[in-house]
Amino acid sequence: MSLLTLEGVTGFYGGAQALFGLDMALSEGEVLALMGRNGMGKTTTVRAICRLLPRTEGRIVFAGQDLLSLPPHRAARLGIGLVPEGRRVFRGLTVEENLTVAARSGHWTLSRVATLFPRLAERREQSAETLSGGEQQMLAIGRALMTNPRLLILDEATEGLAPTVRAEIRSGLAALRDTGLSILLIDKSVAEIAEIADRIMLIEKGRAAWGGAPSELGPEIQHRYLGL
Amino acid sequence: MTRETALNLALALALPAFVASAYVAEEPFLITLATRAAILALAATGLNLALGFGGLVSFGHAAFFGIGGYATGILASHAQDYTPLMESPFLIEGTQAMLIHWPVGMIAAGCAALVIGALSLRTSGVYFIMITLAFAQMFYYFAISWPAYGGEDGLPLYLRSSFPGMNTLQPLPFFTLVFVVLILAIGFCGMLSASRFGLALHGARQTPARLVAAGIGPFGVRMTAFVISAMLTALAGSLFADLNRFVSPSMMSWHLSGELIVLVILGGVGRLFGPLAGAMLYVAIEHVAGGLTDHWQFFVGLLLLAVVLFARGGLIGLLAGERGHV
Numbered sequence: 420m421s422l423l424t425l426e427g428v429t430g431f432y433g434g435a436q437a438l439f440g441l442d443m444a445l446s447e448g449e450v451l452a453l454m455g456r457n458g459m460g461k462t463t464t465v466r467a468i469c470r471l472l473p474r475t476e477g478r479i480v481f482a483g484q485d486l487l488s489l490p491p492h493r494a495a496r497l498g499i500g501l502v503p504e505g506r507r508v509f510r511g512l513t514v515e516e517n518l519t520v521a522a523r524s525g526h527w528t529l530s531r532v533a534t535l536f537p538r539l540a541e542r543r544e545q546s547a548e549t550l551s552g553g554e555q556q557m558l559a560i561g562r563a564l565m566t567n568p569r570l571l572i573l574d575e576a577t578e579g580l581a582p583t584v585r586a587e588i589r590s591g592l593a594a595l596r597d598t599g600l601s602i603l604l605i606d607k608s609v610a611e612i613a614e615i616a617d618r619i620m621l622i623e624k625g626r627a628a629w630g631g632a633p634s635e636l637g638p639e640i641q642h643r644y645l646g647l
Numbered sequence: 648m649t650r651e652t653a654l655n656l657a658l659a660l661a662l663p664a665f666v667a668s669a670y671v672a673e674e675p676f677l678i679t680l681a682t683r684a685a686i687l688a689l690a691a692t693g694l695n696l697a698l699g700f701g702g703l704v705s706f707g708h709a710a711f712f713g714i715g716g717y718a719t720g721i722l723a724s725h726a727q728d729y730t731p732l733m734e735s736p737f738l739i740e741g742t743q744a745m746l747i748h749w750p751v752g753m754i755a756a757g758c759a760a761l762v763i764g765a766l767s768l769r770t771s772g773v774y775f776i777m778i779t780l781a782f783a784q785m786f787y788y789f790a791i792s793w794p795a796y797g798g799e800d801g802l803p804l805y806l807r808s809s810f811p812g813m814n815t816l817q818p819l820p821f822f823t824l825v826f827v828v829l830i831l832a833i834g835f836c837g838m839l840s841a842s843r844f845g846l847a848l849h850g851a852r853q854t855p856a857r858l859v860a861a862g863i864g865p866f867g868v869r870m871t872a873f874v875i876s877a878m879l880t881a882l883a884g885s886l887f888a889d890l891n892r893f894v895s896p897s898m899m900s901w902h903l904s905g906e907l908i909v910l911v912i913l914g915g916v917g918r919l920f921g922p923l924a925g926a927m928l929y930v931a932i933e934h935v936a937g938g939l940t941d942h943w944q945f946f947v948g949l950l951l952l953a954v955v956l957f958a959r960g961g962l963i964g965l966l967a968g969e970r971g972h973v
Contacts, residue, residue, distance in 0.1 A: 471856060495862035507857050509850050520846035521861035566862050 422447045422570060422601050423468065428477035430460070430467045430625070437463040439625040440477070445570070450602040452612040452633075455622035456646055461605045462504055464622065465574050468603075469501050470494045482569060496523075500568030502559045504575050508547040515543045517558055518565050525567025526598075532561040535591050553584030560591065571595065572603045577611070589614065609633075609641060621645070651967035655920040659830065662927065666822050678818035679890070684923075684930040685825045686886045691910040691922030692832050693879030698908065699917030700840055701872040702852030706904050707763065707779030710786040711756040711877040713899030715884025717790065718752030719745075720802040720894030727805055745808045745815070748885050756881030757874045759786075764873040768866060783904055790896035801895025808889050815889070825886055829923070832879055837919050839875070848872050880907070909947065913954055915961030924962045 423445040430438035438460050445451045453461050466472040468479060470491035479486040486494045495501070509517050518529055518539075533540035536557040542550060547558060556576060563571055573592070577585040592615055596602060606612050612619065613633035621629040621644040628644055641647040662681055669677035690712050697703040725732045725741025733739040742748070759782075767778035791799045807815045815821045839845050850858040851865040858865050888894045897903070906929075914925030929947065936943035958965040 469860060471859065490864065491859040492862050492864035495860055501860040503857070503860060507854065507860075509846075509853055509857065511853070512846060512849060516846050519843060520850055520858075521863075522843070523862065562861065 420447055421445065422449075422482060423603070424478070424480045425464075425468070426478040426480075428464075428467055428475065428479060430463050430472045430476075431474040432463075433473070437472075437625055438467060438475075441467075441622070441625060442627050443620060445601060445603060447569075448599045448601055450596050450604065450615055450617045452604045452606060452616035452619045453622060454606070454609070454612070454619055454645060455628070456644070459622045460625040461622055462574055463625070465501070465572055465603070465605065468494075468572065469499060495566065498567070498569035500563035500566045500571045502556075502563045502571070502573045502576055504578070508550070508555050508558050508562070510546075510548040512547055513544050514539055514547060514550070514558055517547050518561055521562045522565045523567050527564040527567050529565075532564055535564070535594060536561060536587075551584075553580045553588065556580065556584075556588060557591070560588070564595075568600075570601045570603060574605045575607070576604070577606065577608075585611070609636065609645070609647070649967070651918070651963065654963060654967050658920045658923050658927070662923070663826060666819070666826075670819055675818045678822050680930060680934055682818065682822040682825050682890055684926045685822065685829050686883050686890055687907075687910060687930065688923040688926035689825070689829045689832055689886065690880045690883035691907050691914070691926055692829070692836060693876045693881075693883065694907045695876075695911050695917065695922050696836055696839070696879065697873050697876035698911055699921065700836075700845065700852070701848050701869055701876075703768075703869060703873060703876075704776050704908070705779045705873070705876070706776045706901065706908070707781075707783030708877070708880050708907050709899045709901065709903035710759065710763070710783035711880040712884035712887065712903060712907070713786060713790065713894075713896070714756040714759055715752035715881030715886075716888040716894045716898045717796065717802075717884075718755055718881070719748040719808060719885040719888040720804060721796055722748055722751065723804045723806070723808055723888075724796065724802055743806060743809045745810045745885070745889070748808055748889075749882055752881045752885040753878040756877045756884075760874045760877030761870070763877075764870045768869050768873065780901060780904065783899060783901060787896050787899040787901075790899055797895070799896060801893055801897075804888065804892040804894070807892055821890070825890075828882065828886070832882070833919055833923070836879075840919070844868065844871070909951055911961075912951065913961055915963035918961065918963040921961050921963050928962060 421444045425441055425443040428438050428441040441464060453464060455461050467475045470486060475487060481497055484497055518532060538554055539557055539561055550558060577588050589611060596615060604616060616633055619633055619636055620627055623644055629640055662685060666678050666681045694708045697705050722741050723743055726743045731738055731740050763779060763782045767775050770778060796802050809815060810824055813820045813824060847858060847863050847868045851868045855865040884898060910922055910925035910929055913928055914921030932946055933943060936946045954961055
């Protein structure tokens, strides 16, 4: 059953159109990777789903609810956990405070997040801005999990991190996938995405251009849509 | 114990210690001076919740201070004239009881903050400052043109309002009452800032989009903080009316809004005891430098400049060193 459906979604930044009738569907428990070259509309798609885009038209349905009729925070409360681009932690708050500010009752608790990312447990009382880049990203994922989402959205979660940290975050995401959590992932590394994603969707100029399993993403398609 | 906690404790003890020595030295004026500092600290503690914790630079908190003052003034003036406040549809009598003045002033200010916040909290930056200022000026001019309660001349109160089991006309019991209220208010703000609401308010100040992603609407968080902030400032206004036994439109003037901002900045924006430190410093300068020259505010200006340039954390930040909770 489809958890998230986008039908003919158009999105605008002021007068500039960024999405041109995007169609997309994500099933319960599925890990979908959104890929495409820079400026093709990946982050805009995420912003449209999270109701953070100033103007969105079309139809976005999440868990049977029309998202476009809801204010952004209500959309999030339906169960969409966003890990935004960049390391978006609340500076000045400790690791624990960053996690508790978003907490809603459910499976994910402080101790479960600490089990997933043990480094966060070690730095529980530490101010978030003193964490390393990778730790901040783990914290951002942990904060999104604390909202006990049905869908976790990660926008370039491992961008700019050291390979060992990327691997650590990737193994965390694999563990999340194994719990049956639906994940929408934006990433640039085909090899890394192939390890986690069930399906890949390529975006070109604000439209869905190709969709299929990671194994089907041949060199020709990669060259055409990703410039690889 | 962190340096800031030790400093807070010292600050909390400094004012009662000063009052105790003034009492021993039989200097009731100094007790009144300390009471004035404590009341201004309470008003600034209210503002600090919006400004320091929520990042809402309200230039209209004098309106709430004045609403608290007029609640006391109006209720007390009817009690002293033996005239009812209202006869129909039901009878409302005046009263001298602080325990009625306080909630009336706080609820009235809370309602005013709901209206002001509904408009101003949709904006930010300079627009927020201007809208709050505009509303405060509206209240100011309304008070000036309200002859029933003194208009421009203000409203004198012959007695200080009463509190059960206390002779509030004596400087020492009145100071004690004000100081206990102040410490309770600071404690309440401390609990609030450490709560999930406080963390969300911090988030709303820093990056509203991140808060939205966590499923919390920044508008509601800011509005709640703004209303609580207004209510605390109104409580201070009510006590200020009793301290001076006089209420006037000047309690609502933009000078007072500015003064409250200065107190918060001097003490340390977003520091729990910042408003108390700021108010003590301000009243001390006012008293000492005011005895030497009429232009004592020149020295406050110099100090403010020094704080803004060299001690962003205010007096508390300068002495405690480390960053505050918010």
